Amino acid sequence: MSAPLLSVSGLTKHFPLKGGLFGRSTGTVRAVDGITFDVAEGETLGIVGESGCGKSTTARLLVDLITPDSGSIRLGGKEIGPDLSVRDLRRQVQMVFQDSYASLNPRLTMEDAISFGPMVGGMVGHKAVALARDLLARVGLDPARFAGRYPHELSGGQRQRVNIARALAFSPKIVVLDEAVSALDKSVEAQVLNLLADLKAELGLTYIFISHDLNVVRYMSDRVMVMYLGQVAEIGPVEALYSAPAHPYSRALLAAMPSMDPDRRTMEAPLAGDPPNPINPPPGCRFHTRCRLADTVCSGTDPGLYVMPEAGHLAACHIHIPGSGHRDAKSRAGVTA
Amino acid sequence: MTAATLEAIAKVEKSPGYWSGVLRRIARDPVAMFALCVIVAMILMAVFAPWIAPADPYRGQMLRRLRPIGTAGFPLGTDELGRDMLTRLIYGARLSLMMGVTPVIIAFFIGSAIGITAGYVGGKLNSALMRTIDVFFAFPSVLLAIALSGALGAGIFNGLLSLTIVFIPPIARIAESVTTAVRKIEYVEAARASGASGFTIVRVHVLGNVIGPIFVYATGLISVSLILASGLSFLGLGVKPPEPEWGLMLNTLRNAIYVQPWVAALPGLMIFITSISFNLLSDGLRSAMDLKA
Amino acid sequence: MSVPLVELDNLTVRFHGERTVHAVNGVSFTLKAGETLGILGESGSGKSVTLKTLLRLLPENRTEIGGGVRVDGADILKLEGRALADHRGGTASMIFQDPMLALDPVYTIGEQIAEAVIRHEGVSSAEGMARALDMLTRVRIPSPERRLKAYPHEMSGGMRQRAMIALALACRPKLLLADEPTTALDATVQIQILLLLRDLQREFGMGMIFVTHDIGVAVEVSDRVAVMYAGEIVETGSVRDLIRDPRHPYTKGLLAANLHGAVKGARLHAIPGAPPALAEAPKACSFAPRCPVKVSGCDINRPPSVALGEARQVRCVLAAPAPGA
Numbered sequence A: 001m002s003a004p005l006l007s008v009s010g011l012t013k014h015f016p017l018k019g020g021l022f023g024r025s026t027g028t029v030r031a032v033d034g035i036t037f038d039v040a041e042g043e044t045l046g047i048v049g050e051s052g053c054g055k056s057t058t059a060r061l062l063v064d065l066i067t068p069d070s071g072s073i074r075l076g077g078k079e080i081g082p083d084l085s086v087r088d089l090r091r092q093v094q095m096v097f098q099d100s101y102a103s104l105n106p107r108l109t110m111e112d113a114i115s116f117g118p119m120v121g122g123m124v125g126h127k128a129v130a131l132a133r134d135l136l137a138r139v140g141l142d143p144a145r146f147a148g149r150y151p152h153e154l155s156g157g158q159r160q161r162v163n164i165a166r167a168l169a170f171s172p173k174i175v176v177l178d179e180a181v182s183a184l185d186k187s188v189e190a191q192v193l194n195l196l197a198d199l200k201a202e203l204g205l206t207y208i209f210i211s212h213d214l215n216v217v218r219y220m221s222d223r224v225m226v227m228y229l230g231q232v233a234e235i236g237p238v239e240a241l242y243s244a245p246a247h248p249y250s251r252a253l254l255a256a257m258p259s260m261d262p263d264r265r266t267m268e269a270p271l272a273g274d275p276p277n278p279i280n281p282p283p284g285c286r287f288h289t290r291c292r293l294a295d296t297v298c299s300g301t302d303p304g305l306y307v308m309p310e311a312g313h314l315a316a317c318h319i320h321i322p323g324s325g326h327r328d329a330k331s332r333a334g335v336t337a
Numbered sequence B: 001m002t003a004a005t006l007e008a009i010a011k012v013e014k015s016p017g018y019w020s021g022v023l024r025r026i027a028r029d030p031v032a033m034f035a036l037c038v039i040v041a042m043i044l045m046a047v048f049a050p051w052i053a054p055a056d057p058y059r060g061q062m063l064r065r066l067r068p069i070g071t072a073g074f075p076l077g078t079d080e081l082g083r084d085m086l087t088r089l090i091y092g093a094r095l096s097l098m099m100g101v102t103p104v105i106i107a108f109f110i111g112s113a114i115g116i117t118a119g120y121v122g123g124k125l126n127s128a129l130m131r132t133i134d135v136f137f138a139f140p141s142v143l144l145a146i147a148l149s150g151a152l153g154a155g156i157f158n159g160l161l162s163l164t165i166v167f168i169p170p171i172a173r174i175a176e177s178v179t180t181a182v183r184k185i186e187y188v189e190a191a192r193a194s195g196a197s198g199f200t201i202v203r204v205h206v207l208g209n210v211i212g213p214i215f216v217y218a219t220g221l222i223s224v225s226l227i228l229a230s231g232l233s234f235l236g237l238g239v240k241p242p243e244p245e246w247g248l249m250l251n252t253l254r255n256a257i258y259v260q261p262w263v264a265a266l267p268g269l270m271i272f273i274t275s276i277s278f279n280l281l282s283d284g285l286r287s288a289m290d291l292k293a
Numbered sequence C: 001m002s003v004p005l006v007e008l009d010n011l012t013v014r015f016h017g018e019r020t021v022h023a024v025n026g027v028s029f030t031l032k033a034g035e036t037l038g039i040l041g042e043s044g045s046g047k048s049v050t051l052k053t054l055l056r057l058l059p060e061n062r063t064e065i066g067g068g069v070r071v072d073g074a075d076i077l078k079l080e081g082r083a084l085a086d087h088r089g090g091t092a093s094m095i096f097q098d099p100m101l102a103l104d105p106v107y108t109i110g111e112q113i114a115e116a117v118i119r120h121e122g123v124s125s126a127e128g129m130a131r132a133l134d135m136l137t138r139v140r141i142p143s144p145e146r147r148l149k150a151y152p153h154e155m156s157g158g159m160r161q162r163a164m165i166a167l168a169l170a171c172r173p174k175l176l177l178a179d180e181p182t183t184a185l186d187a188t189v190q191i192q193i194l195l196l197l198r199d200l201q202r203e204f205g206m207g208m209i210f211v212t213h214d215i216g217v218a219v220e221v222s223d224r225v226a227v228m229y230a231g232e233i234v235e236t237g238s239v240r241d242l243i244r245d246p247r248h249p250y251t252k253g254l255l256a257a258n259l260h261g262a263v264k265g266a267r268l269h270a271i272p273g274a275p276p277a278l279a280e281a282p283k284a285c286s287f288a289p290r291c292p293v294k295v296s297g298c299d300i301n302r303p304p305s306v307a308l309g310e311a312r313q314v315r316c317v318l319a320a321p322a323p324g325a
């Protein structure tokens, strides 16, 4: 395999919890806690997980809206910071947010919103405006009708098209879509998904696609990363992961999807309770407080990502680590090649 | 570039801008328009006082002191020194409006600058600025105005200065909270992700979205300022006699309250009308600026 | 046949204000006691307005309601004063997407449930509290005694939703109205709440109307489903029929857009365009501007609601059996 386009290693971001009288720190939110993954050029990596597991924080770290506490991000082999400036990173990695309305300045027309970035980057006014109109046409909005409009004069789907156009204004290599279609109605969502697929084919884009809708993630992604409390629980090719999830959490997440078959309704909730809080994550395997298969080793030792037999499939669960001490784990001798 | 877009550049439908929408909405609000008319009338009255006032505001005659409303030649009566009330009320608009509006305008600029800076930069600078502001904010505005004027001494300039100082903290507070809110909205994040500098973001994305609410708030403060300014004069801390100013007039006429209660109440009525008009205008602006409406 | 629990007859709801909104345009359905009807539709299709009408929660002065609304034999549109108060929370109660709107932040969960029971049933406060504890246990809140004294903001999202359900069911309503109660929740918590509602509905024998925009959720809880579009019900039927054999072009589009079993790499059959603005009452098929199979008459006349067997109705000209056939 050639070098990945994006390579993230040990990425960590902790937020100090401010509170008390003089804003003293009263704890730490371990929003993202040492995640490692690669994204190949032209592929779509889906990211799923319960709310608060660190999906958006990861996205914001990737476009440097927040700076990581530790870990590295490499883009095309160059490390952000030493080899590649944040400015260059931002040209190559752009982001689309969930809230289409909040993502657009209510005082700017659509063409001004799209041309703002290029103009900041030094493009002359009329060229930036022409580019904006071209991009509007590209995302399926007639520039004659939409270029001069304000955000509140557009529907949610149209606004999200504008946000996509704005992200494309820099001709980025990677677009991070953080729940970019989640707020849209189903019928409109399908239109935007088609658009995203077209743009990807046309421009050779690479997507990082965050969504809570597992059907959409399956349709869009080549590989999927399952996150739990700031860590990677499992990452792998989408079909392998959906048909045979290796991590008990991935299994539970998939089982929590409503059934589409009235004769086979879900009879038992796969997980009890609410997602725990990343303020004081449990030691060992972070999932052990909710895991039905938890064993004594789980609360003491962090399993770490372990390479599964199938290429590119990794899971962080003692069950799959031969000799880990988990009752269901194979003994070290019996490891399958 | 596609042919379609090249063609489109020629004829882009331009939506009416935000502010023209605000104007259109406020023009349809009868209460706000009425208040605006009253305010414009007051301003015209102040500007053209020498031409419309029937008499000299400073010259009085002891013989015709405290005439009632409706006296021939003195439609609104005379004051305790026999000066024409109508004339003095008209002239009074000059100082009263100036004392009421100027401090708010100056405080609007200074307070917004402080608040927007604190809000956008955040962190330690925010804490430093806002805690300082809070010290002033801890006092009721009336007390603060009186204390400052007392310390600085009476006079128009000192009155203006103390009122300005009084209004900077509340405006800065509002500016800071709207800016902090706007800074967290995703379009500001998106602008940061496009590599824009802090200054550009404030100019393009923050200013336009925070100035409206701050402006509305400041218009509301004008009514308070009018009353405070009059209060200072009433207490002898603002404008000095014999200048015509509504608050001061209220003070000098207070002994006449038993003799000519209606005449004595007239300056108060003017303060009330002006102040409530500014309030109504502010309310109208607030709803006209609400985009979701 | 017994009297249905809910009977909506050609309900129309119009909002007047700066702009007129024709939110509901002739909705009719019945709900039997103990039955669950799912109302499925996109945002703005009139789902919430329909539910709120059943509790008379719409702003009286700006709302024009037409048609008939009967719940448990009572004409809801004529209820006043005491009778209306008894209806709300007594006969029928509602749960919302955002429990913070239903729960009062200044009272504990226990106090709120007890207060509702005391108001509707006139029991003593000790009995009220006992009922509150019972309800918290039934909605499976862990350590209910402790939660009795908790304030809403002290609870997590899923717990709050359970507390709201406990409050809504405390007076044993005959009808539960659920307005997207799981939309804001994680899928893992959503399924817990759906299973809970399904169990409680069976246990209490309530009728339930469950509004959602998620087909999967509708399948999990409903016996029958009504699909709404632009303030009209375009198709009703049993969940099974609707999922296996959707007849209305809109329902077909929605099912395809759910992406369940969508083929990777294949283009999605997206419904083009967007729902209408509802500025005026529909004169033709509301779906006509987006319909892939529309025929000549569709944008001239309003299609009739065609009955296809028992409990199956479709509002589309193409659903009608061919004349003479």
Ligand SMILES: Nc1ncnc2c1ncn2[C@@H]1O[C@H](COP(=O)(O)OP(=O)(O)OP(=O)(O)O)[C@@H](O)[C@H]1O
Pocket (backbone or CB within 6 Å): A015, A016, A029, A030, A031, A032, A049, A050, A051, A052, A053, A054, A055, A056, A057, A058, A278
């Ligand atoms: N600026 C911040 N300060 C403090 N805590 C934060 C901050 N940003 C995020 N967090 C916390 O970090 C954790 C991860 O947040 P993040 O937004 O990445 O979650 P997410 O996976 O995107 O969730 P959702 O599905 O709800 O969008 C959460 O507990 C969140 O409250």
Ligand SMILES: Nc1ncnc2c1ncn2[C@@H]1O[C@H](COP(=O)(O)OP(=O)(O)O)[C@@H](O)[C@H]1O
Pocket (backbone or CB within 6 Å): C015, C017, C021, C022, C023, C041, C042, C043, C044, C045, C046, C047, C048, C049, C050, C059, C278
């Ligand atoms: N109180 C109200 N005043 C005016 N319009 C309203 C009001 N409530 C709802 N509407 C409008 O009625 C239509 C249907 O709304 P609703 O039933 O809330 O949709 P949903 O199906 O998403 O629940 C929408 O166009 C909405 O804007």
Ligand code: SF4
Pocket (backbone or CB within 6 Å): A247, A248, A249, A285, A286, A287, A288, A289, A291, A292, A293, A294, A295, A298, A303, A316, A317, A318, A319
């Ligand atoms: S390591 Fe243990 S607790 Fe964690 S997922 Fe695997 S079995 Fe469950």
Ligand code: SF4
Pocket (backbone or CB within 6 Å): C248, C249, C250, C285, C286, C287, C288, C289, C291, C292, C293, C294, C295, C298, C303, C315, C316, C317, C318
């Ligand atoms: S009536 Fe006509 S336009 Fe409407 S759904 Fe049926 S075929 Fe389509």
Ligand SMILES: [Mg+2]
Pocket (backbone or CB within 6 Å): A055, A056, A057, A178
């Ligand atoms: Mg998020």
Ligand SMILES: [Mg+2]
Pocket (backbone or CB within 6 Å): C044, C047, C048, C179
């Ligand atoms: Mg709704």
